[in-house]
Amino acid sequence: MRAARFHKPGEALRIEEVPDPVLEPGAAIVKVLAAFVPPYFAEMIDGRVSYTLPPLPFTPGMDTIGEIVAVADDVSGLAPGDRVFCDHFYNTTHIGGRAESCYVGVFGKGAASEKIMGRWRDGSYAEKMMLPAECFTPLGPASHLDPALLVRLGWLGTCYGALLRSEFRPGATVVVNAATGLVGSAGVLLVLAMGAGRVVAVGRKEKALAEIAAVDPRVVPVRISGGDDDAALIATAAGGADIVLDAVGDIMDPCPTMNAIKALGPYGNALLVGGCMGDLTLNYKWIMDNQLVVLGTSWYPRGGSAEMLRMIGSGALDLTVLRAREFSLDQAQEAVEWAEKGPGGLEHGALVP
DSSP states (O other): OEEEEBOSTTSOOEEEEOOOOOOOTTEEEEEEEEEEEOTTHHHHHTTSSOOBOOSSSBOOOEEEEEEEEEEOTTOOSOOTTOEEEEOOEEEOOOTTSOOOEEETTTEESSGGGHHHHHHSOOOSSBSEEEEEGGGEEEOGGGTTSOHHHHTTHHHHHHHHHHHHHTTOOTTOEEEEETTTSHHHHHHHHHHHHTTOSEEEEEESOHHHHHHHHTTOTTEEEEEOOSSTTHHHHHHHHHSSEEEEEEOOOSOSOOHHHHHHHTTEEEEEEEEEOSOOOSOOOOOHHHHHHHTOEEEEOSSOOTTHHHHHHHHHHHTSSOGGGOEEEEEOGGGHHHHHHHHHHSOOTTEEEEEOO
């Protein structure tokens, strides 16, 4: 089969002929229909940022829609022909054991992940892919949707995991910070589907913000500029938010996140799902007096995929407002470079082998 191979940081992906995956116990193999192209792949591949990588060379790729072609004898619940979402997060943590986790075909979470990445190294930028069976969720009621749109499910899940841990309730006022990014825009769609009463979408990209605001009359756009009045603009629009979902990108400056958190009302929750690398300065007395919760999450429970797919199938979560810029396997490197500089918001890149 053909695959896009990552040989070493600083080199472009190579399209090569490689052996088909050989089925292992506890696994299934899919024909890849579409795979998400995240904006950070470019910095991983060109070596600007150091990641804990699988053994080189490997096939990158994550957040995949596939069709089952083979299932190990010890696996139940999956059959050839099933269309599935492939969640590349794999965690071998046992109660009382050492945490070992990775995103198969992407990176590991620390040195403890090297062993499992040695076994599960290849992702979905190929014609076929093998993953542990637990990573697959049948599309079920969402089978009708374009696979190139469904690949956004993992980034929806980033927000979903945080909302599950929060005190979100239908009718809540939610501030989504960095709503014009891929995670933030997914968060807007998700909280609308879950019954938010008012969604304050905060962002800088004027065109993307206008598109997000047009999705639903409950969305109130707030365009910020990095100025001193940003916090006041957000707070005025929110009127005391129940939830702040912060999805800023990989930045050192904590000010955009702090400006959003300050919009919380009493008993509010600040959910950190973005990439800010700076230190937050939070007032102890303010948090205590207002009984606020600040929590972070980087992924979502395994069962979350099925729950979101049911929302999609019912029509509550409308992914038809998304747009996918499709790339062939031969265009894998081009796709990675496009995704880093892409428009964001409701448009993402999808590799369609």
